[in-house]
Amino acid sequence: MQQSGRPTIKDVARAAGVSPTTVSHALNGKGIVRRETIERIERIATEIGYRPSAIARGLQKSRLGLIALVIRPLHSLDTFLPEGVDYFLRIAGAASLSAMEHGYSMMLIDDPTRPGVPFSALAADVYIVTEPFENDPVLTMLSEQRIPFVTVGADPARRGLFPEIDEGAEHQTRLMLSHLAEAGAQRIALVTGTDRNDWNLGSQHTLAEWSAAREQQPLVLSLPEVEGERVGEAVIDHFFGGDPAEHPDAIFCLTGRHASGVAAAAIRRGIRVPEDLLVAAGSGAAQNRSSRPTVTTLDLHPEEIAQLAVEVAVRLAEGRPLEGPITAPSATLDIRESTTRG
Secondary structure: OOOOOOOOHHHHHHHHOOOHHHHHHHHHOOOOOOHHHHHHHHHHHHHHOOOOOHHHHHHHOOOOOEEEEEEHHHHHOOOOOOOOOOHHHHHHHHHHHHHHHOOOEEEEEOOOOOOOOOHHHHOOOEEEEEOOEOOOHHHHHHHHOOOOEEEEOOOOOOOOOOOEEEOOHHHHHHHHHHHHHHOOOOOEEEEEOOOOEHHHHHHHHHHHHHHHHOOOOOEEEEOOHHHHHHHHHHHHHHHOOOOHHHOOOEEEEOOHHHHHHHHHHHHHOOOOOOOOOEEEEOOOOHHHHHOOOOOEEEEOOHHHHHHHHHHHHHHHHOOOOOOOOEEOOOOEEEOOHHHOOO
């Protein structure tokens, strides 16, 4: 009778005329098994197509060679493939290839604390968590279970408590504010997402300082990331109602899709971009490169961030100490038509 399914350790034991325990010891180098018995068991295992479980062997060695990547901003979106946004693909792809360079595999997972999470989501040796939320339950779980992890961006409520890569959210905001001011802006509004992460909160803090230094009230509006370009009309309504003297002459949106929607809505209202209103984004999307006008963005260099995160994760997985603060590569400007006046 032909065997169905994947061969098991019991099948090897039956064919070799030994116990499953003997097979396990022979294939894993444990216990006392005669050399000729080991060779016979290895030959039979090969003949019938038996392969030991990689997970089981990894657990025996206390390491699977597996890094898990948890991209927390995806939790707030209605899809894992938001239209036009390549940041997540770039960071996941670069992290996967970098993991392979270090002899590890990369696993991209959703929230490992959610009910019904598959076992594999909890099986990694070390975790990389990007843009954690304030008091993020993922970090709490990993910390309580003593599973090593590194964050890209700090947990705003627990800054410095866990290994973290500083993305420089405040530096990114200052870089863009300076560019907009040099392009002629005197009153800059900020549009953030609603996630309480370091990116959103740090940018708000920086704008508040920038505005205070100019004796202005900060203009800030937080809208859900999931709304994408649909926020455009709401942003224009919010900032361009009331006293014209209070209207901004530049709008900095942290997400590229928000910025694309704002630029389009402004033009529909007869507000010229960039002549009347400068528009820029803190993270690019495909729409920013193809729209008319094209939209100025920051390049956050996700590939370099991913490679750095993997290097740190590998050190943690192997029990090697980290050396001082870890800072991500500095963002750079991609200046386009939306902030370029003739």
